[in-house]
Amino acid sequence: DAMVIQNPRYQVTQFGKPVTLSCSQTLNHNVMYWYQQKSSQAPKLLFHYYDKDFNNEADTPDNFQSRRPNTSFCFLDIRSPGLGDAAMYLCATSRVAGAATRNIQYFGAGTRLSVL
Amino acid sequence: AQKITQTQPGMFVQEKEAVTLDCTYDTSDPSYGLFWYKQPSSGEMIFLIYQGSYDQQNATEGRYSLNFQKARKSANLVISASQLGDSAMYFCAMREYSSASKIIFGSGTRLSIRP
Numbered sequence: 549d550a551m552v553i554q555n556p557r558y559q560v561t562q563f564g565k566p567v568t569l570s571c572s573q574t575l576n577h578n579v580m581y582w583y584q585q586k587s588s589q590a591p592k593l594l595f596h597y598y599d600k601d602f603n604n605e606a607d608t609p610d611n612f613q614s615r616r617p618n619t620s621f622c623f624l625d626i627r628s629p630g631l632g633d634a635a636m637y638l639c640a641t642s643r644v645a646g647a648a649t650r651n652i653q654y655f656g657a658g659t660r661l662s663v664l
Numbered sequence: 665a666q667k668i669t670q671t672q673p674g675m676f677v678q679e680k681e682a683v684t685l686d687c688t689y690d691t692s693d694p695s696y697g698l699f700w701y702k703q704p705s706s707g708e709m710i711f712l713i714y715q716g717s718y719d720q721q722n723a724t725e726g727r728y729s730l731n732f733q734k735a736r737k738s739a740n741l742v743i744s745a746s747q748l749g750d751s752a753m754y755f756c757a758m759r760e761y762s763s764a765s766k767i768i769f770g771s772g773t774r775l776s777i778r779p
Contacts, residue, residue, distance in 0.1 A: 579765050590755060590769035591709070598765050636707055644765045650697055650716060651759065653767060655709035 551575050554639050554656035561629050562664055569624040569659045571639030580622040581653065582614060583638040591638055597622060598644065626661075634663045667691075668758050668770035676776050677746050684731070685741040685773045687756030695761035698739040700730065703753040703772075712754075715739055743775075751777045 553572045561567040571580065578599050583591035595604045597616045611633070613625040626633055637660075640653040667690040677683040689698065700712040715723045715730045723730040731740040743750055756770040 588753075588772070588774075590771050593766060596765060603765075638707075638709060640709070642765065650714055651765065652699065652711050652714060653709075654711065655701075658707040660707065 552639060552641055552654050552656035554637075554659050556659060557657060558660050558662070560662045560664060561626075563630065564628045567626050567629055567661070569626075569637050569639075569661070571622045571624070571656055572620050573641045573654075574620070575641055575643070575654065576619060577641035577643045577654070578619070579642045579644045579651075580616060581640040581642070582612075582622070582624045583640065584633075585636040585638055585658075594624070629661070629663045631663050634661055636660050668756055668768055670756055670770035670773050672773045673771075674774040674776070676778055678778050679748060680745055682742060682744045683746050683750075683775065685743075685754050685756075685775065687739045687741065687770060689737050689739060689756075689758050691737075691758065691760055693760040693762055697759045698730070698732070699757040699759070699767065700728070700739075700741045701755045701757060701769075702750075703755065705752070709755070713741070746777050748777050748779060751775060 551574050555570050581596040582594045585591040594608045616622045636658045638658045639656045642651045642653045644651045669688045696717045698715045702710045713723050713725045713728045715732045722732050727744045729742045753772045753774050755772045757767045759767040
């Protein structure tokens with residue numbers, strides 16, 4: 549059974565039209581992450597929630613926002629998608645307890661975003 | 665600054681042969697963890713194996729083993745008896761003690777298994 553679920557799997561939006569991607573988890577993990585991955589590249593961390601604390605990466609554009617209304621759900625909002633935002637968006641979760649390094653991230657299947 | 669290097673952009677291997685995917689890392693933190701993930705064409709990142717910096721033995725998970733050479737700062741993934749389903753992108757990743765909630769990925773190696 550899928551433990552990190554991303555919806556939809558494929559999303560097509562128009563240039564400049566706001567879009568929201570969703571992620572839910574059944575693992576009860578305290579940390580949730582959003583990554584952007586472009587073709588044949590490594591995933592790039594956009595931001596993560598450590599419990600309710602939002603942590604933005606310094607180079608994440610302001611166009612990208614996130615919400616985590618509860619432990620199970622996390623949303624990625626792209627306010628005005630540009631052509632360069634077409635990518636795979638991956639959600640991941642992890643149980644982080646202190647500074648232990650064995651904090652395995654579990655990923656969803658991703659949402660592939662196309663911008664027309 | 666931490667850094668993960670995967671020097672093999674792509675590899676072709678005959679089915680049933682063993683394959684080694686290279687990964688070197690750079691960190692000044694004495695406590696860290698190393699991970700390997702598999703990403704098939706479907707897109708999902710699948711966790712394969714973990715090695716802690718203080719682990720005395722190399723990690724193994726089924727057909728996967730991690731050849732951890734701490735002095736050389738290398739953490740190569742070995743896949744024994746490769747299968748067609750092993751064709752995928754493979755990412756090496758690291759987490760440091762000082763940034764426990766985040767990991768950094770290498771650029772990946774695309775593995776193709778020939779029948």
